[in-house]
Structures are given as C-alpha cells and as structure tokens.
Amino acid sequence: MKLSSRSGRHAAKIELQMTSMIDVVFLLLIFFMVTSSFRETERELDPAVKIERQSGAQAADLAPTIIRIVRSGGGDFVYQLGGRELRDQAELTQVLSQLENQAEGAFVRAADDAPLDMAMSAIQAAKSARYRTVTYQPPDA
C-alpha cells in the first residue's frame, strides 16, 4: 500500500519575506547611529544643599573647605579658597586635591551674579578632589 507522504509536493511552503523587515531594521540602525552622535548624555552632580546661616560657626580641628565664587578686583569672577584666588577649574581641582581635609567636606557658595557654570565647576572640582560631602550653600536671602 502506498501512503501519501507529508513531505514533498503537498507540503505547504512557508515563505518568510524578510526583505522589507531588513530594510527597516537597517534604516533604524542608521537613524539611531546618527541621532546618538548629536545627543550628549546627561549626568548628575549630587551635592547636599543647605542654607547659609551666619551663626552656624563650626568648631573642629580641621575646618571644611569653603569655595566662594566672588568678583575679583579686576571685575571678573574667581574661585576664592581661603586667601587664594584661582581662575580656572583645573587649578582649583589641583589645589583642593593637595588639601587634607577631604573628610570634613567642602562648601560651595556662589554670589547671585556669579556665572552658573562656575558654581557647577566648583562642585565638580570638589567631587574630583574626593571630598566626602560637597554642599552647595546659596547666600541667605
């Protein structure tokens, strides 16, 4: 007895039309490659925030570092660290790294008319110098 086989002529031919799919996938790939080069990744700085209070004097052997952004005698803004005036972020990072009070933390205070970019640079410099806590302290209104 001859049985009809399942395979062969009578089997349903399954065809997957992949061309259009591949077209779209390549299009997507190109799109994401192009757009990703234009968009820059956003990251974060995570300082603590605190309001400046004049009465809050701290009694400690090692005082925390206070970075002020103030107008210098020449009219432009500088980073003021103790009695020193520093002009750029790299210099500030270098000086902060040489200090030994990283465990005490750092405070950043920027005057209202100071450029915002300098405030961010000061926080980043303190973070890069491995200060345990970095606190941004706006002047009390």
Place this chain on the structure above:
Amino acid sequence: MRLARPRENRLEVNMTPMIDIVFLLIIFFMTVNQISDQTNEPLELSKQPGSQDQSQGAMTINIDAAGQIVVAGETLSVIDLAAAVSGEVERANNDPAAVTVIVRADRRGDCRSFNQVVGILARLDVSRVRFAVESSP
C-alpha cells in the same frame, strides 16, 4: 498542438511587518517626545563629567539662561515653585527625604534664580537634589 502554459511570475511584496514596525515607531517617538517635552527644556547645561548617571526624579526644575524657572512646560514664579515643591512633599507622605529633585540650569545664566531655587529646596528640607550636567563626548 497543445502549448505549455507560460509560468506566471507572481511578485509578492509582504507589507505586514513593514507596517507593523512603522506604526510601532510612530507610537514610540510620539510618546518619547511627549515625555521629554513635559520635563526637560532644551537648555545648554554645564559641561562636566558629573558624579553619577541621571536618575529618575519626582520633579525636574529647569532654569533657562534668562533665569526663568520652568517646571513641566510652565513658567513659575519663586512663590509658585515653593508651592509646587510643597505639593510634591505632601504627595510623598510629607517626607521631604523621599523627594528627588533634578535642577537643570542653563550654563549661560547667572546664579540668582539657581540660588533661589536651591534656597527653597533647602528650606523645605528636600535634601535629594541633583544638578544636571552634560558629559562631554
């Protein structure tokens, strides 16, 4: 004489997966655009490496170069912002420590509005404050 019937060349273009993907893409970009428009204003952020990747915040406060405070597409005064932050704290069961606020400030501006915003957050005991920066490529 019987001639052989010429074989038909049937050209089939399967459009189904193409249409599926195109619709999926349209929905995806519409959704993403809506979300990004609601929270993030197009600002020029400070170019810094930052200390961590951006996390999801309960509230995003944008400060443009002119010092205007924009939250979810609406320009707010300092008083309105204080009310909005208080609302967020109330929604978090009056626990300011549970509220994460992302401050996105334009690097071309000054610190006036920024100091006001940080002052409000500090007064309301919102301690989880993150400043957005743009990592250079």
